[in-house]
Amino acid sequence: xxxxxxxxxxxxxxxxxxxxxxxxxxxxxxxxxxxxxxxxxxxxxxxxxxxxxxxxxxxxxxxxxxxxxxxxxxxxxxxxxxxxxxxxxxxxxxxxxxxxxxxxxxxxxxxxxxxxxxxxxxxxxxxxxxxxxxxx
Numbered sequence: 489x490x491x492x493x494x495x496x497x498x499x500x501x502x503x504x505x506x507x508x509x510x511x512x513x514x515x516x517x518x519x520x521x522x523x524x525x526x527x528x529x530x531x532x533x534x535x536x537x538x539x540x541x542x543x544x545x546x547x548x549x550x551x552x553x554x555x556x557x558x559x560x561x562x563x564x565x566x567x568x569x570x571x572x573x574x575x576x577x578x579x580x581x582x583x584x585x586x587x588x589x590x591x592x593x594x595x596x597x598x599x600x601x602x603x604x605x606x607x608x609x610x611x612x613x614x615x616x617x618x619x620x621x622x623x624x
Contacts, residue, residue: 527620528606530555539603540619550575551594554587558607558617567614591615 489503513533529538535552537545547555557574558566568587577586591607598605606618 527622528617530559530621530623532556532624537598539598539601541603543601543603545594545597545601545603547597548590548593550590551597554590554594555617555621556623558615559621559623561616563616563618563620565610565614565616571615 489507491500491503510533526540528540530536530547530552531538532552535547535549537547537551537555539545553575554571557571572587575587575590595605595607607615608618609615
């Protein structure tokens, strides 16, 4: 939470209540048992990717936005520009390698848990998720 001084008391109370609500939602989501399915699952609240084998991979905010945007397309290719926009990068960031860095970290996390992440680059088009993926 970012607040500037002087802080209005009502604004501070509202910010703390919202934070407490988010923490409770994360706690509830983490108590649910993991199950084996045939599809991947992205938990928006807990920011976790769950593999078909039930392995949970903790996601950063940008990694979650990346996967949620791919999931929204249902296996279709998403352009770099659309992904960058969905992840909150500026339009001028298209020349940067921010997107590649996010994907590299995500693949590394998956590899460290023994999972092969089915995100594929499509030359001159973008990226797609080559598996079934659902979200909450």
